[in-house]
Amino acid sequence: MKTLIFVLISGVMLFACQSTQDKAEKGTEPVAEKILEENKATVMLHIDGMTCTGCENTITSGLESLPGVIQATASHIDSNAVVQYDKTKVAIEDLKKMVEKKGYTYVASSPVE
16 A cells, blocks of 8 residues: 555656756757847746746746746745746746646746846
8 A cells, every 4th residue: 555655646746847858958049139128027926836846947948938038947945936038028928828838836926126
């Protein structure tokens, strides 16, 4: 019985902590664009469901794959992601959809000054 429980928990953790390959590993690093300072914004997304660094990597790479996202950093300990983005190219709704597409729960967002 203990073995069965261990196997089930291990399976859930492996499924929940899937990570994706980094753009840098593929050798397709994006070319830096010039972004006007007045178009830059930073937001903190509150996210439920992250349990490990694999989850952080999944959220970070998913958000950074969106056109207009400059940088993203996720923390499973704090249950959030901080995203710097070009508000003329991407909206908070797009960030929310990406979080949900990756299998996590978007709770709320708040601007970072």
